[in-house]
Amino acid sequence: MNFDGEQKQRVSTIEDIIKKFIPPIEGYQKTVIEAMNYSLMAGGKRLRPMLMEETFRLFGGSNWAVLEPFLAAIEMIHTYSLVHDDLPAMDDDEYRRGRKTTHIVYGEAMAILAGDGLLNYAFETAVKAFKMIGSEQANEELADYKRVARAIDILSMKSGIYGMLGGQVVDVEEYNGYIDRKRLDFIYQLKTGALIEAAMMIGAILAGATDEELDTIEEIAGDVGLAFQIKDDILDVTSSAEVLGKPIHSDEKNEKTTYVTLMDVDNADDEVVRISERAIKAYEALPYKNEYLKILINKLITREY
Amino acid sequence: MNFDGEQKQRVSTIEDIIKKFIPPIEGYQKTVIEAMNYSLMAGGKRLRPMLMEETFRLFGGSNWAVLEPFLAAIEMIHTYSLVHDDLPAMDDDEYRRGRKTTHIVYGEAMAILAGDGLLNYAFETAVKAFKMIGSEQANEELADYKRVARAIDILSMKSGIYGMLGGQVVDVEEYNGYIDRKRLDFIYQLKTGALIEAAMMIGAILAGATDEELDTIEEIAGDVGLAFQIKDDILDVTSSAEVLGKPIHSDEKNEKTTYVTLMDVDNADDEVVRISERAIKAYEALPYKNEYLKILINKLITREY
Numbered sequence: 001m002n003f004d005g006e007q008k009q010r011v012s013t014i015e016d017i018i019k020k021f022i023p024p025i026e027g028y029q030k031t032v033i034e035a036m037n038y039s040l041m042a043g044g045k046r047l048r049p050m051l052m053e054e055t056f057r058l059f060g061g062s063n064w065a066v067l068e069p070f071l072a073a074i075e076m077i078h079t080y081s082l083v084h085d086d087l088p089a090m091d092d093d094e095y096r097r098g099r100k101t102t103h104i105v106y107g108e109a110m111a112i113l114a115g116d117g118l119l120n121y122a123f124e125t126a127v128k129a130f131k132m133i134g135s136e137q138a139n140e141e142l143a144d145y146k147r148v149a150r151a152i153d154i155l156s157m158k159s160g161i162y163g164m165l166g167g168q169v170v171d172v173e174e175y176n177g178y179i180d181r182k183r184l185d186f187i188y189q190l191k192t193g194a195l196i197e198a199a200m201m202i203g204a205i206l207a208g209a210t211d212e213e214l215d216t217i218e219e220i221a222g223d224v225g226l227a228f229q230i231k232d233d234i235l236d237v238t239s240s241a242e243v244l245g246k247p248i249h250s251d252e253k254n255e256k257t258t259y260v261t262l263m264d265v266d267n268a269d270d271e272v273v274r275i276s277e278r279a280i281k282a283y284e285a286l287p288y289k290n291e292y293l294k295i296l297i298n299k300l301i302t303r304e305y
Numbered sequence: 306m307n308f309d310g311e312q313k314q315r316v317s318t319i320e321d322i323i324k325k326f327i328p329p330i331e332g333y334q335k336t337v338i339e340a341m342n343y344s345l346m347a348g349g350k351r352l353r354p355m356l357m358e359e360t361f362r363l364f365g366g367s368n369w370a371v372l373e374p375f376l377a378a379i380e381m382i383h384t385y386s387l388v389h390d391d392l393p394a395m396d397d398d399e400y401r402r403g404r405k406t407t408h409i410v411y412g413e414a415m416a417i418l419a420g421d422g423l424l425n426y427a428f429e430t431a432v433k434a435f436k437m438i439g440s441e442q443a444n445e446e447l448a449d450y451k452r453v454a455r456a457i458d459i460l461s462m463k464s465g466i467y468g469m470l471g472g473q474v475v476d477v478e479e480y481n482g483y484i485d486r487k488r489l490d491f492i493y494q495l496k497t498g499a500l501i502e503a504a505m506m507i508g509a510i511l512a513g514a515t516d517e518e519l520d521t522i523e524e525i526a527g528d529v530g531l532a533f534q535i536k537d538d539i540l541d542v543t544s545s546a547e548v549l550g551k552p553i554h555s556d557e558k559n560e561k562t563t564y565v566t567l568m569d570v571d572n573a574d575d576e577v578v579r580i581s582e583r584a585i586k587a588y589e590a591l592p593y594k595n596e597y598l599k600i601l602i603n604k605l606i607t608r609e610y
Contacts, residue, residue, distance in 0.1 A: 028491050029471035031478060036466075084421060089393075089413035108394035109477050112417065113470060116389060119421060120465035123428045127461055130454040138443050145450040149435040152457070156432055160425035161341075165418060166334035172414050173336060186333050 003295050007050075014046045014053065014071060021072035021125045035106040035114035036121065040079045043097055047300070048074045048195055051224075052203040054293035055217060058286070061207025065132040066144070070151060070202050073126040077159045078195060080118035081168065083111055090172065097245060119159075126152050151202045158198035167191025179257040185226070193225030200224075216282055220297075223279035227272045227301045233258035234268050235305065243305045276301040308600050312355075319351045319358065319376060326377035326430050340411040340419035341426065345384050348402055352605070353379045353500055356529075357508040359598035360522060363591070366512025370437040371449070375456060375507050378431040382464045383500060385423035386473065388416055395477065402550065424464075431457050456507045463503035472496025484562040490531070498530030505529075521587055525602075528584035532577045532606045538563035539573050540610065548610050581606040 022040065025033045049071040056067050086093040086101040087108065094104050103111030129148045135141040157163060167190025170183065179187070200221040204214055235244060236251045237260050251258045259268040276298070283294060327345065330338045354376040361372050391398040391406040392413065399409050408416035434453045440446040462468060472495025475488065484492070505526040509519055540549060541556045542565050556563050564573040581603070588599060 023466060027471070028488060029466055029474045029495075032466055032471070032474040080421075084417055087417065089417060110474070112389055112392065112394060113474050113477065115421070116385075116424060117466050117470055117474075119424055120461060120470060123457070124461040124465055127454065127458045130451075130458070138447050142443050142447045142450065145447065145454065146435075149432065149450065149454070152428070153432045153435070156425060156429040160429055161328060161334055161337055161422050165337070165422055165425060166332070169334045169337040169415070169418050169422075172418065183333060190334075 003292075003299070006292065007296070010050060010053075011046050014049045014075075015041075017068050018046075018049070018072045018075055021069060021128075023121070031106065031110060032113050032117050035102055035110050036117050038105060039083050039102045039114060040076065040118065042079075042099055046075065048078055048199040050296065051196060051221070051293075052199040054290055054296060055200040055203030056207045057203075058288050058290040058293055059204050059207035059209045059213070060288070061203070063132070063134070063144075063206070065134070066129045066148065067203070067206050069125045069128040069132070070155070070206065073122040073155060074195065074199050074202070076118045076122035076125065077155070077164070080115040080122070081159075081164055083115040083118065085168065087111060087115075122159075123152070123156070126155055147205055147208070151205050154198050154201050154205070158194040158201075163190055163194030163198070165190075167194065174257075181262055184257060184259070184262065188226050188229040189222060192229040193222050196225040196228070197221040213286070216286065220279045220282050223275045223282075224297055224300060227275040227279065230259045230268055230272050230275070231301060231303065233260045234265055234272070235303075236260070237265060239305065245305065272301055308597075308604070311597065312601070315355060315358075316351050319354045319380075320346075322373050323351075323354070323377045323380055326374060326433075328426070336411065336415060337418050337422050340407055340415050341422050343410060344388050344407045344419060345381065345423065347384075347404055351380065353383055353504040355601065356501060356526070356598075357504040359595055359601060360505040360508030361512045362508075363593050363595040363598055364509050364512035364514045364518070365593070366508070368437070368439070368449075368511070370439070371434045371453065372508070372511050374430045374433040374437070375460070375511065378427040378460060379500065379504050379507070381423045381427035381430065382460070382469070385420040385427070386464075386469060388420040388423065390473065392416060427464075428457070428461070431460055452510055452513070456510050459503050459506050459510070463499040463506075468495055468499030468503070470495075472499065479562070486567055489562060489564070489567065493531050493534040494527060497534040498527050501530040501533070502526040518591070521591065525584045525587050528580045528587075529602055529605060532580040532584065535564045535573055535577050535580070536606060536608065538565045539570055539577070540608075541565070542570060544610065550610065577606055 018040065022037055023033050025037060052071055052074060061067060082096065083102045085091050086096060087103055093101050095101060102114055106114065130145065133141060133144040133148065135144050159165060167187045171187045171191055174183065197218050200217045201214055204217045209217065233251065236248055239248055241248050259271060279297060283297070323345065327342055328338050330342060357376055357379060366372060387401065388407045390396050391401060392408055398406050400406060407419055411419065435450065438446060438449040438453065440449050464470060472492045476492045476496055479488065502523050505522045506519055509522045514522065538556065541553055544553055546553050564576060584602060
């Protein structure tokens with residue numbers, strides 16, 4: 001398998017699905033829809049929907065119509081968090097992935113509303129999955145309803161104060177202050193990990209995974225998120241702006257505590273290896289295989305950009 | 306019935322229900338939970354949950370445990386919209402109902418996050434209704450699942466870009482500009498009306514109203530919202546700061562187009578009467594009665610504060 005070619009093609013398929021769920025740019029409120037579209041279509045790895053899709057595939061999921069709204073919804077939630085993180089009151093960033101940030105293009109008020117709009121629309125979109133349930137027998141239909149309800153439960157929990165948003169809150173509060181490893185892990189597990197957990201767990205649930213399998217997936221996803229974030233800390237020190245597509249040494253400039261400041265690059269590297277090996281081991285113990293997912297997880301952790 | 310005493314007692318009951326769903330103020334992320342709690346417990350008429358509850362009662366709803374999460378959720382959405390509306394980039398308000406606004410107390414970044422947290426938590430809370438479904442027969446259980454799913458669908462739709470948020474977007478964009486009546490109605494119907502529609506429709510759905518009844522409730526609620534908002538325009542000109550509990554002539558100061566600037570106070574008053582009579586007439590045509598709801602609707606429209 002040519003992984004890079006395959007990945008490119010899958011990103012394109014995911015973007016087509018996301019586009020299907022974007023509201024048409026029309027009506028009196030079209031500016032906010034335009035701003036939502038601008039931020040949602042700004043590129044990126046589409047990592048969360050891709051992990052969701054591959055976990056769905058791992059567990060032999062078949063009703064793709066029920067999955068699709070969630071693929072779009074999780075990317076909307078990820079995108080809203082970026083739009084609000086970039087705001088002047090937060091990180092005050094003018095560029096992201098080489099493009100002007102939403103508040104630079106549309107103004108601060110509209111960027112706040114576009115972020116709100118994306119978060120809200122993520123749930124509007126996820127709820128559409130109920131309409132895609134096609135079972136004809138009441139018992140099966142009920143089982144499908146329960147799965148979709150649980151998927152929305154996980155999506156909302158992992159994005160909120162006990163998930164991504166909770167991590168962001170602690171990150172904002174501690175900016176420029178000293179953070180110990182316990183607190184840093186809390187930030188990473190929530191800010192980065194929680195949405196990756198949601199992605200993989202929703203893929204598993206909608207494919208019919210058992211509760212036990214779901215626990216395993218949550219652990220794997222948590223490790224992937226943590227290793228991914230530590231790798232981010234390392235690349236900020238060891239990579240170059242050209243390769244990374246964004247300024248390096250930004251953590252040092254912002255006086256941020258990272259795994260690199262807590263334990264130096266070599267030890268941080270060892271942590272990445274330790275955590276990712278644990279994730280791969282748990283994955284190997286599952287009775288299902290998805291070679292693409294395994295390579296994807298490995299690439300996330302060993303990536304150079 | 307002593308309406309005012311009854312209303313006071315019902316507000317208190319609703320606040321007890323909301324409190325049940327507020328997350329405990331603890332953990333690394335407790336500041337945001339504190340800020341969410343601060344804004345959510347700032348008082349107010351609790352109009353939306355009250356309309357939801359009374360509509361549920363009108364249609365003879367019985368499973369209160371399924372309704373309760375929605376009572377809390379809609380107030381969380383209303384509150385998040387106030388927190389974000391008050392932000393410096395939006396209306397830049399320092400006080401609301403005599404208390405300092407969230408961003409004044411907790412800072413701008415935390416206020417953005419508290420608003421996000423409330424919006425997200427509203428959906429986390431609404432999803433809890435699935436767990437309150439108690440039917441034992443698969444067919445009945447499925448019917449209950451479908452009702453809750455539809456209620457979440459309506460909640461999300463009426464709060465987003467095709468509801469409350471859409472109205473807010475147009476309101477922000479047109480600030481200081483000329484607005485014709487069609488556009489003003491759009492703003493009012495969405496910014497104020499949509500959430501009142503959601504409140505009454507969710508009460509109706511969870512009580513088992515038919516599709517036809519639901520359409521009627523949507524129309525009544527739309528009229529109530531519109532009349533309520535026009536009344537707001539009038540009171541801003543005819544009332545006093547003491548009675549209203551907030552500065553008057555704020556619309557004039559902000560050069561806002563309102564029903565009063567479009568058509569003067571007397572004609573705006575006539576509009577309120579015309580729209581509210583239409584709502585009451587539609588209500589009277591329903592084969593159910595809830596005297597408290599009828600008085601409540603009348604009071605909203607004829608209120609002096």
